[in-house]
Amino acid sequence: MAELMRPGLTRRLARGIQGDVLTDAFSRGRYATDASIYQIMPSAVVVPRGIDDIVAAMDAAREEGVPITMRGGGTSQCGQTVNSGIVVDTSRHLNQIRELDVTGRRALVDPGIVLDDLNRLLKPHGLWFPVDVSTASRATIGGMAGNNSCGARSLRYGTMRDNVVAIDAVLADGTRARFGEIEQRGANEPPRDLVADLLSLGRREADEIAAVFPKVQRRVGGYNIDALTPDAAPQNLAHLLVGSEGTLAVSTAIEIKLSPLPPAQKALGVCHFPTFRQAMEASQHLVRLDPTSVELVDSTMIGLARDIAMFRPTLEAFVRGDPAALLLVEFADSPDENEQSMRALQDTMADLGYGFGRGGRQEGGVVEVTDPKLQGAIAALRAAGLNIMMSMREEGKPVSFVEDCAVPLEHLADYTDRLTAIFEQHGTRGTWYAHASVGCLHVRPVLNVKLEKDAAAMREIAEQAFSLVREYKGSHSGEHGDGISRSEFHTVMFGERLVDAFGVVKTRFDPGDLLNPGKIVNAPRMNDRTLFRYPPGYAVEDFSPALDWSAWPGAAGGFQGAVEICNNNGACRSHAGNVMCPSYRVTRNERDVTRGRANTLRLALSGQLGPGALTSNAMMETLKLCVSCKACRRECPTGVDMARMKIEVLHQRRKTHGLSLQDRLIANLPRYAPMAARVSGLLGLRDTVPGAAALSERLTGFSRHRSLPRFRPDHFRDAEGDRSGGANDAPHVVLFADTFGRWFDPETLRAGVAVLSAGGCRVETARPAGGGRPLCCGRTYLAAGMVDEARNEARRTIDALLPHVEAGRPIVGLEPSCLLTMRDEFPALLSGSESAALAEAAVLFEEFVATSAKAGDISLPLAPRPGKALLHGHCHQKSFGAMGAVESTLRLVPELEVETVESSCCGMAGAFGYNAETIDVSLAMGELSLLPAVRDADPDTLIVADGTSCRHQIADGADRRARHVAEILAGALMETA
Template sequence: MTVFTSPHTDRELVGRDARIRPVTELASRLRKELEGDVLFDEASRGRYSTDASIYQVTPFGVVIPRHQRDLALAVDIARDAGVPVLPRGGGTSQCGQTVGEALVIDVSRSLNGVIEFDPDARTVVVEPGIVLDHLNAWLKPHGLWYPVDVSTSAQCTLGGMAGNNSCGSRSIHYGNMVHNVLGVDVLMADGGEARFGFVDELTAGSRESRIAEAVRRIAEREQQRIREHYPKLTRRVAGYNLDIFDCQNPLPYDSDGRANLAHLLIGSEGSLAVTQRITLKLSPLPEHKVLGVVNFPTFYQAMDMTQHIVTLAPTAVELVDRTMIELALENPSFRPVIETALIGRPDAVLLVEFAGPDREALIRDLARLNELMGELGLPGSVVDMAEAKSQKALWDVRKAGLNIMMSMKGNGKPVSFIEDCAVPLEHLAAYTDRLTEVFHRHGTEGTWYAHASVGTLHVRPILDMRSGGAEKMRAIAEEAAALVREYKGAYSGEHGDGICRGEWVAWQFGDAINDAFREVKGLFDPDNLMNPGKIVDTPKMDDNRLFRFPTEYQTIPLTPVLDWSPWNVTRDPLTGEQSAPGTGVDTTGGLASAVEMCNNNGHCRKFDAGTMCPSYRITRDEKHLTRGRANTLRLVLSGQLGREGLAGDEVKEALDLCVSCKGCKRDCPTGVDMARIKIEARAARVARDGVALRERLVADLPRMAPTLKRLAPITRLVDGLPWLARPLKRYLGLAEARELPLVTDNYLARASSLQTQASSSQGDAAGGKTELPEVVLFVDTFNNYMEGTNAEAAHRVLEAAGYRVILSRGADKRPLCCGRTYLSAGQVDRARAEAERTLATLMPYVERGAAVVGLEPSCLLTMRDEFLGYGLGEPARKLAEACLLFEEFLVREQEAGRLALALKPLPQPKALLHGHCHQKAFDALRPVEKVLSWIPGLEVETINSSCCGMAGSFGYEREHYEASIQMAEAALLPAVRSAGEALIVADGTSCRHQIKDGTEREAEHVVQLLSRALA
C-alpha cells in the first residue's frame, strides 16, 4: 500500500508523478462502487480547496456520499489506496481544518437526518451533516433545542461543530459542544465501526474499552502536567481533551463526573475518526428572553465592566465594537436594526441577554442591569429590548459579525489567527488594551466582537496577506501568545486549531503533553490517514505554500466591461482612509477584488429565509452556490484554473444556474454581487463566441416588440398547434411546456392624449412651470407591450393621488429601455447605449426634482444598480437616486405628508404577496407590504419564498426548465395553490408568468389592486 502522507509534516512527500496513477485508480473505484457523487475534476477540487480560513490546499478528490454505506465505502477505498480522508460539513472552518491533501468527504448533502429522538430523556441522535438551524427547527415543536448556538447556525453542520468543539454566544450558560454531547458513532481508520460514550458503560474487552484504557493510562501518566498546563477556562478547545479522566478537573464535562470517551473526539478535527452519528443532550427552549444593549463611550470600559455584568447571571454578553457598528450602518439590511440599539455614537456596545420561564423576573433583571450601569458611572446607557422580533433582528446582526467585518473593500482584510484567545474576565480589559498596542506597533488595527461573557473576543488584525501580511501575522501571533500566557489564558478558545493555530498546540501544553497527543493519534489512526497535519505534526501557520493568496499572487490581465474601481482600493488599517490600488496584484480593474469579497464563510448555504441562493437550494451542489462560484472565478482570475479566463467552460458551468436574483447582493453580508459578475462572464463568452439566435431574440425584444405585436395572431396560432410549436421551440432551445409570451399591446402608443401631454411637459423641462407635482412614469417594455393595463392603472392611481404624470420617450420616439435584456445576452455596449439614451431623456426631469417611478423591479432597479457600473459619472448617480419603484414612491410621499390617496375595501379580504428577487435585494418589499396595508380590510401575507425560478428568459430555456420549476416548487407554487380565494400579488412580470404556468392562477401587479380600490 502506497501511503500518501501530508506534505506539511517532516516526512517525505511522494512526488506528483507517483501519485497520478494511484489517484486515477482511486477515482475509478470510487465511481464504480459508490452511489453518491465522485468529483475529481480540477474545478471541483479547486472549490473544495478552501474553507473560511486564509488557506488553500487542493484535495485529491471529493466524495459526496448518498448514505452511510457510501461513507463507509469511501473510507475503505481511500485506506486501500493509502490516501488520507478529510470529513467536511459546511466548510465554514476558519482555521483551515477542512482543507488538505486528502479525499474530502462532504457529508452535508445527504447525511443530514435525525435518527432517534427521546423527548423525555431530552436526547437526539443525528447524522453529521445536519445543519444546526435545521435541527433546532425540527426540535422546536417539542419545546427543545440544541443550545450551542454558533453564529454560523444557518450553515454549519453538527459534525463540523463536534470536530471544532464549537461554543456559541450562550456558552456561559449552556457550555460548549463537549458539554452537550453524550456519544459518538464513528468509522475508525481501519474501517471498523465504534461507539464511544460513557467509559463505565463500554463493553468489557471491546475495542472501545481497550482504547479507553490506553487513553486513561496516558492521562494518568500526564496528570500533573495536565493540571498545570490545561487552561482553567471553559473556552479552551486546543489539542485533545485528555482531562476527561481527571476527577479534579474544575470544568467537568458531565454533571455527575463520569468520564465519557466521546469527549476525547470532540475538538479532534477529524484527525481520529470519521463521524457517523452523534448523540446530543438537549435543553428546554427558553420561554422568554429580554435584551439590554449597553452603550459605552470607550471600548476599555466595555471590557472592564463585563466582569461585573456577568454577576447578574445573564445567558449571553456579546460585544459589538465601533468598526462593526460602522460597517453595519453601511449595510442597508442591517442599518435600521443597529440604529435602534444605539445611544449617540458609542465606541462599543454589549448585548446582555436574560432568559427564563418568568417574564416579570426577566424585566427585573433588565432593571438590575440599568441600576448596575448607573452604579458603574454610566446611567442611561442601556437600551431595553423586551420584544422578541427586535431582539432577533439585533442578534441576526451580531451573528453576521464575521461577515460584516469581512465586507471591507480592498486587499487588506481582517485575518483570523489569534481571534479566539480567551483570558479570565478580570484581565480582559488589560489584555485587549495591550493587544491593541501590539496592532498599532505593526501598523494595523484590529476588529473586535463576540463573547465578552467568557473572555473570548474575536479579534482580527487587518492585514494584506499579499504584501507583508505573513510577516506581521507571525510577529503579532508571538506577542499575543506572550500576553495569553501572562494572563493564564487559552490561545485557542473557540474555532479550533487547524493550520493557523496547530503549531501553537505544543506551545500551549508543552512537549510532554504534545507527545501524549501524538500517542492518542496513534491509537486511533496509526497510518496517519485521518485529516493529517491537524492537532499533531502540524505545518507552520505562515507557510506561504498554503495561503489562498501567496505573496506572488497576481491576477490575469483583463479589461472588464463594467466599472469595478470601487473595489480596487487600499485601506489604511489605522485611519480607515482609502487610496489608489496597490502594486500589480489586481490587474482586472477591481473585478478580482470584488470576487474576493467572498470569505468562504458559507452564509449562502442557508435555507431558512431570504433569497440567496436559489440554485443551491435545489441542487445542494457547491458548484451552484455563491461561494462555489466565487471560488471558481477566483481560481480562474488568478490563472489557477482553466486557460480561457472568464470565457472558459469552468465559469460557464459554475454560472449556469445563477438566475441573477441579486440575493447575494443583499443577503451576503460581504455584498458579493454574483449577478453583476455574471454580466462580465457573459460578455467575455460573447466576445469570443458571438451571440446565439435565442439570446439575440431575447436581447432585441424591446426593439422587436412592435413587429411582434403585429405577429401576435401567428404566435398564438403556433402555440395552439403542438406539432408545429414543439419543433420550433426545440430549434430555438425553448422549453416545450412553456407558452410563448405574447406582445399584444402598446400602451404608450394608444395613450395618444397622454403622449401630447408628455410632449408639452418636455417643453416644460426647459423652464416651464406646472401646478401639480410631476412624476415620470417609466413604462418598461413588458408593461408597455405585454401588460399595458398595468401602466394604465399606475397612471390612474398617480393622477388620483394628485400628480402630473409624464410619459417620456427617447428623442428617437422609441420607448425608453433599461437595457437589461442586452445585459442578459452579454451585450454590454448595447445596454450602455440604452442607458445613455435613457439618461439623455430623463435628466431634465431629474434635475428639476421629479421622481422616476417604475413598475417592473428588474427594469427600474437596473437604473439604480447597473447604470452605475457603466462609467457614466454623476448623471447616472443622480438618476439612480431619483428612481423609485411604484410602491417606494407612494410610501415616500405618504411619509412626507404629500400623498392624498383615498381607498375603499376590495371584495377579497386577503392577498398573498410574492416579492420579486430584486425588490428583496434592494429592501423594496416592505413598501409593497405597507401600500397594500392601506387598502381597508385587506389582510396581506408575504410568502417566505426565494426566487420564483423564471428569472427573465431562464425559465423559458429548455435546459433550465426543470431547475426553474424546482425553484418555484420550493415555496412559491405550493403557497399559491393553497391560497384559496385570496388575491395573488406579484410585481415581477416573470413571477406572474411562473405563477400562471405552475398553478393556473392569475397574479396581479399591486397597481391593479390600488386602481380597483380607488374611492
C-alpha cells in the first residue's frame, strides 16, 4: 500500500482542509471496501467538516490528477464507494437538517445524514422520509440518492427519485449549482449551455428511451436520462443526478419530500407457503390488495435466523411449521381499513388454496400479527436479511451481483425457477428474500470468490441471469445500483445507442473523468479479481491461536474465518437502539466501529498492512476504544465477536511487547485483593491527598479525574454464603462470589444470599477444590490478553464447580461480566464437555429468580414498594438476552413500576473508564442516554444496575447511587421482617 502514497497530494489536502486527512495505511485500508466483494486502496481519505472542505478536496483531486469518490455509510453492494484517489466520508460531520418546512412537507438535508437519524428528528412533526431501506440505521441520504434507493414500501411511496425535489451540487470544474425542475429556475441554476445540451439529448433519444427502458418501477440502472425527455413529468435535472453514483456531480445538500407518518397500528399478515414457487405465483394476487409492502423470507433465511440468538424468539412467535417461503404482507391504513384488508388477505389465500392443515400438517396459511412490538421485531428480522444470509460459517458466501434484478410480477415465478436452474447448473444454490411486491428479489448464489473457478462462475451466472431479465423485459439493476458489478452489462441491457448517450452525459458533466470513474460508464470487468477483497494470492499467515476458533473455517485455527465473516454491511454503525457499537456512537470514526476493526484485522492478517501489523501500535489504536461490550456478538447478524477477537490480538501482542504496569495491576487484581483489603485505608489516600491522584496517573495510567474503587475491609467471606434451605427438597444453588462483589461491593452478594435463602433455597458458596485463594472467572486476565493465566483460572473454577454441575445444581452469579464469562469465554479457553456443562449450568441471579418464581419453585415474601425503578442493563446481560429476566425479577416487588433505559454501554467497561487515555470517551458514552436519564429521574426513583462498573459510572457521572437487583429485593424482604 505504500506505493499509493502521494506526498504532493497529502500536502495539498492538509493545506486546504479543516477536517481530517487520513493517509496512513490502516485508515486507507478501512475505506478500501464497502459491502461488496471489491477492494480498491485509496490514496487518501478526507473527512470534511463542511462543504468548503469538499470543494477543497475536489480542487486537490483535479490539480493532482486523481479521482474523487463520495461515501456515506459505505453500505453499497456493487462497489460504488471504492476507488483509487480520494475517498470523502460525509457521514461524520455533514449530517444535519438544514431547513425544514413542516407545512410544505419538505426538508433540505446534508448528504451525510443517516435515514434513521433523520426520521427521529422528523417524528415529533408527524413526518417521515419513507424510502425505508433495510440499512436505515447507517444509510445516508446522499448515498441513497446516489444509488436511487427504494426500500420495502416503494410500492406505495416510490423510489428515491420520486422523493427528491432538488440537489445542490458541485460540478467537476468547481461550479456550484442547484439542480431541480426545469420550469422552476432560480438562483444558482446550472450552466445554461449544460442544461441546453442535456435537453437536446433528451429530445433526440426520447423514442429510443421509450422503446428500451424497462417498464418496471425498480429500474435504477444507467443514468436517468428519461428525466430529460419532453414528456418527462416533471423534467427535473436532480433526477438525473439521482442514481448517478457520484459520477456526474458531488451532492452537497438534498431537498426531499416528506410524508405523513403512517398509522402506528399496522396490520401484518404472514402468509406461509409449502413451496417457493407457490409464494412467487401468489405475489401478483396479493399486490392487488393494495398493501404497503409484500416481503419474502425464504427457508434458508429462516434456518439461518434460527441459529442466531437475537432472532430465535421472533421466529418462534410467528412461523408455523417449516414453510418453504413466507410473504410478509403489511397494511398501514386506518384500523377499519386494515381489518378489511386482513379479511381480504385471508380470503385471497383461501381462494388460492392455502390454509393450515389439521394434525400439524403444513399446507400454508396466514398468521395475523397485531402486536406492534412483534411487528417491529419481524421488520428488524427482514431488514437484517442480508446479514443473516452472510452468517453462513463456510468458505462460500452468498455473493451480490445479480442481487436485485427486477421483473414484472406475472413472470416472477418462472424467472425464479429458471434462475435456480442456472445456479444448479454451476453447482450452487441461491438465497432469496425481500421485495416480492415489485418483483425485485434479493438473490445471491453461494460462491467462494477466493477461487478462480467461482469467480468465473460468477460471470457466467451474471450473463445468463441478465439474459433472462431482458427476456422478461425487466431491469438488471432494481435497487442497489450499478457500481463495478453491473455497469459493464449496460450495453446488453440498454443497447449501444443508449450507452453512448450515457457516455455523452458523463463527458458533458465530467470531461476529465474525475468523479468516481469506472461506474456506470467505462467500467472494468465485474470479475476482475485484482479488484476483489480477496485478490489472487490472498493468504493468511497461520499462527497458533490462544482461543478456540474452530467453529469458523480458514487459517489460524479458524481466526481468519471469524474475522472475514464481517461483510461490511455496517449494522454496527447505528446511532441509537440496542448497544452496538458504543464507541462509534461517540466518535463517529470508522476506526472505532466493529466493521472498521474487522477490516483492519483482515488486512493485517493477510499481510496487506505490512509485517507485524497484527500486534502493532496502530492495531492497538484500532482496538483501543473497543470496550468488549459483546454487543456485536449478539447484534451483528453475521456474528462478528470483536470482544473475543480483541482478547486474541492482545495475547499475540503480549508475546512481543509484554505488559504495562496498568495491565499488570488490572490482571492481577484477584491475586493482590486480599492484601489490598487489609490496607484499604492507606490505598484510599490516593484520592484524598493533594497531588496523589496526578502522581498515580503518571505511574499507572489511571486517570486522576476518577476515584478508584475502594477495597473493603468488610469484604464478603465464603461462610456468609452458606445457608440451609427450608424443606429437604429445597432448591440447592451454588453461589459464585465474584472478585468485584467480594472485595468492592459485598452488599450485593449478601443481598443475593438473603433473597435466595428467603425463597427457600439451600445456598452454598463455591470454593476451590483444594482450598486456597477464592475462585475467579479470569475476566481481569482476559482484559490484559493473559490467556494462559485466564485458562488456569477457568480450570480451577471448572474443577471446583463440576461436582455441583453433575449433581444438577445451578451456579448462580450476581456480576454479569464474571458469571457470563463461564458461558462465553470458558468454552473458548477449554473446549470440551466439562466447560460446556458449566456454561449450561451458569445462570445470573435474575435468571434463576425469574425462572424459579414463574415455575413456583421459590416464593419471596416481598413488601409493596410503590414508586418507580429506573433500570440500566449491563452490556453482557443484553448480549445474552437476559434483560427480560432482570425486568421480571424487579417486577416481583409489588407496586414497583419498572422502566428500562434505552442505553448503550454505560462507558465504564471495567478499566476502560479509569484509563487516562479513554476517560473522555467513557464519560461521553454515558452521556449518550444513561446519565441524562438518571439525572432526570425523580429523587425517590430507584436506580438499578447490576454491573459493578455501571454503578460506579452512575455514581461518578450523575451523583446517584445505583443498586443491584438483589439489593432491591432484599430491601423489600426487610420491609416484611
